[in-house]
Amino acid sequence: MEFISNLSSIHLDILKEIGNIGAGHAATALSKLLNKKIDMQVPHVKIVTFDEMMELSGGADHVVAAVFLRIEGEAPGSMFFVLPPEQATVFIRQMIGDEEFTFDQLAESELATSALQELGNILSGSYLSSLSDFTGLALYPSVPALSVDMVGAIISFGLIELSQVSDYAIVIDTALNEDDVEISESVRGHFFLLPDPDSFHIIFESLGVRDNG
Amino acid sequence: MDEKVEIIKVGIADMNVVSAPNRIRTSGLGSCVGVVIYDQLKEIAGLVHIMLPDSSLSKAGTMNHAKYADTGVKELVKKLVQLGARPSMLKAKIAGGAQMFQFSNTSDMMRIGPRNVEAVKRELTELKIAIMAEDVGGNSGRTIEFCPKSRILHIRTVNKGTQEW
Numbered sequence: 001m002e003f004i005s006n007l008s009s010i011h012l013d014i015l016k017e018i019g020n021i022g023a024g025h026a027a028t029a030l031s032k033l034l035n036k037k038i039d040m041q042v043p044h045v046k047i048v049t050f051d052e053m054m055e056l057s058g059g060a061d062h063v064v065a066a067v068f069l070r071i072e073g074e075a076p077g078s079m080f081f082v083l084p085p086e087q088a089t090v091f092i093r094q095m096i097g098d099e100e101f102t103f104d105q106l107a108e109s110e111l112a113t114s115a116l117q118e119l120g121n122i123l124s125g126s127y128l129s130s131l132s133d134f135t136g137l138a139l140y141p142s143v144p145a146l147s148v149d150m151v152g153a154i155i156s157f158g159l160i161e162l163s164q165v166s167d168y169a170i171v172i173d174t175a176l177n178e179d180d181v182e183i184s185e186s187v188r189g190h191f192f193l194l195p196d197p198d199s200f201h202i203i204f205e206s207l208g209v210r211d212n213g
Numbered sequence: 214m215d216e217k218v219e220i221i222k223v224g225i226a227d228m229n230v231v232s233a234p235n236r237i238r239t240s241g242l243g244s245c246v247g248v249v250i251y252d253q254l255k256e257i258a259g260l261v262h263i264m265l266p267d268s269s270l271s272k273a274g275t276m277n278h279a280k281y282a283d284t285g286v287k288e289l290v291k292k293l294v295q296l297g298a299r300p301s302m303l304k305a306k307i308a309g310g311a312q313m314f315q316f317s318n319t320s321d322m323m324r325i326g327p328r329n330v331e332a333v334k335r336e337l338t339e340l341k342i343a344i345m346a347e348d349v350g351g352n353s354g355r356t357i358e359f360c361p362k363s364r365i366l367h368i369r370t371v372n373k374g375t376q377e378w
Contacts, residue, residue, distance in 0.1 A: 051224040060225070060241030061356055063371055068314055107372070145314035149371055152241015153354025156225055156264065157313050160244070160325055163226065163264050163280060165272045 007170075011200075012045050014207060015172050019043030021134050022127035023174035023191050029126040033119070034094050036178055041188075043174040050159055053169050057082050057190055060152030065106070067120025068158065070142040071128065075135070075202045077195035078158035079127070081120045082151070087177070087189050092116055106148060117146045127191060135206040158194050165197045220358070223247075226280040228261035230292050233362035242309035242355045244326035246282070246333050249306045249359045249366060250289055250342060252298035258361040259293045261285040265325070266332035282332035290340060303342045306366045306378060307333055308357050310349040326350065346378040 020043050031038040046056075054060040065088040067081045083091070085103040093101050095115040106112050121144050132139040147154055162169050172193040195203060204210070221231045223239040231237040233256035239247050242262070251258035261279050265271075268281040278284040294300055310330035330349045337344060346366060348355070353370040360367075366378040 049224075050226060054225070054241065147313055147352075149243070149313065150241040150354035150356065152225065152356075153243030153311065153313055156241070156243050156245055157325075159225075160264070164270050167226065167275075167277055167280075 007047075007200075010209060011204060014204060014209060015045045015170070016043050018131060018134065018203070019045065019172040019174045019191070019193065022131045022172075022193065023176065025130040026123040026127040026191065027176055029122050030119075030176065033122060034091070034178075036094075039177055041175040043172060045170065045172050047168055047170055049168055050156070050163070053155055053159065053171060054152050056171070056173060056192075057151045057155065058084065060150060062151045063149065064151050064154065065116060065146070065148045066151075066154045067117065067124060067144045067146050068154065069120075069124055069144040071139050071195075072142060073139040074137040075139060075195060075199035075206075076161075077193065077199050078161070079124055079141075079194070080155065080158060080190075080192040081124055082154075082190045082192065083116075084188070085148075088116060090178070091119055095119065113146065117144060120144050120146060123191075127193075131193075135203060137202065137206050155192070158192070161196045162194065169194060170200070223260050223262050225262050226264045226277055228259065228279040228285060228289050228292070230257065230259040230289075230296055231359075231361060232257040232296070233360075236358055236360050238356070238358040240356045242357065243311055243313045244309070244329060246307060246309040246326075246329045246349070247355070247357045248286060248289070248333055248337075249357070250286070250293060250303050251305075251359070251361055251364060252293065252302050253304065253364055254302065255296075255298055256361045257293060257296050257298055258359055259289045260357075260359060261289045263329055263333060266328045282329060282336055286333065286336040286340065290342075301341075303340075304345045305337050305342045306346040306359070307337075307344060308348045308355050308366065308368050308378070311351050311353055311355070313352060313354070315352070348376075348378055 027040040175188040219235045278288040310326040369375045
């Protein structure tokens with residue numbers, strides 16, 4: 001694919017920095033919201049097949065809670081904040097102040113659903129506004145939508161734009177978790193930023209780097 | 214009767230074929246549509262995991278036939294015929310095409326699930342393949358598994374568990 005094969009290591013570093021800045025701000029927001037230390041991993045920028053994309057968050061069958069939003073404006077794209085049920089439960093408990101809450105109750109509890117949606121809203125909003133400041137591009141988030149379902153069913157929706165031009169996705173992936181909790185890789189929260197194919201050169205140009213490196 | 218049953222997995226925008234006693238499965242269908250086409254007497258079946266309705270949407274240089282409804286269904290039938298299936302005996306079962314997220318502005322891209330379903334049905338009608346069962350639409354992800362011997366399509370969703378179609 002043309003736009004992928006044209007990427008140099010400088011481009012990948014820029015994308016990594018975008019993940020760093022965006023998720024850094026989001027982690028700060030999360031930390032303030034929960035009044036806890038939040039640990040953020042160094043972002044990964046990966047060029048993956050669609051199937052590998054599903055594997056990044058536990059496999060197509062794996063059930064997750066995900067907040068999805070479309071980025072509109074000068075550099076459109078899709079963004080996901082994906083939480084495994086264990087981590088989502090912990091966050092919801094803290095936000096609504098109910099230690100008895102279990103993940104099964106999510107569908108019936110309007111309060112818990114709204115809390116989780118607001119969490120996604122705040123985090124993706126701070127990710128996006130820092131990205132907008134960094135690049136000087138006007139980026140507007142759509143209203144975030146929440147879904148609890150299989151990874152494959154959720155993530156594939158964000159791949160639709162991309163799938164018309166490519167069989168690969170460039171994903172900027174940053175993992176977050178609470179600092180004091182020993183946690184396995186599979187229960188981390190993930191940010192996935194998936195710029196639309198045409199958005200890459202707009203992002204690079206906004207930072208003064210030319211497409212062909 | 215201890216023959217080993219293998220489950221063939223089909224990824225996203227991918228296709229494969231299987232013969233009894235083996236089964237074929239694809240995971241996490243959202244707006245995508247899983248199309249199972251089978252020849253009941255020969256006990257062979259194929260599955261394609263379709264992402265987009267129409268190959269004319271493609272702006273890619275290389276063409277992945279399994280990604281689109283129009284090319285995916287045709288290609289799958291071709292593969293089945295090569296395996297010995299008789300075109301006139303083929304039947305289909307379909308699942309997927311959900312709308313995973315509800316947005317106020319319903320642009321064409323947001324309606325991708327229903328559009329995929331329409332495109333698959335149009336293609337099957339054109340090839341005169343009858344649809345024996347369909348579980349489409351809604352807003353849940355589905356994992357499907359087909360057994361060519363029993364011709365049962367097992368559909369699993371997060372909220373409703375496994376159902377047989």
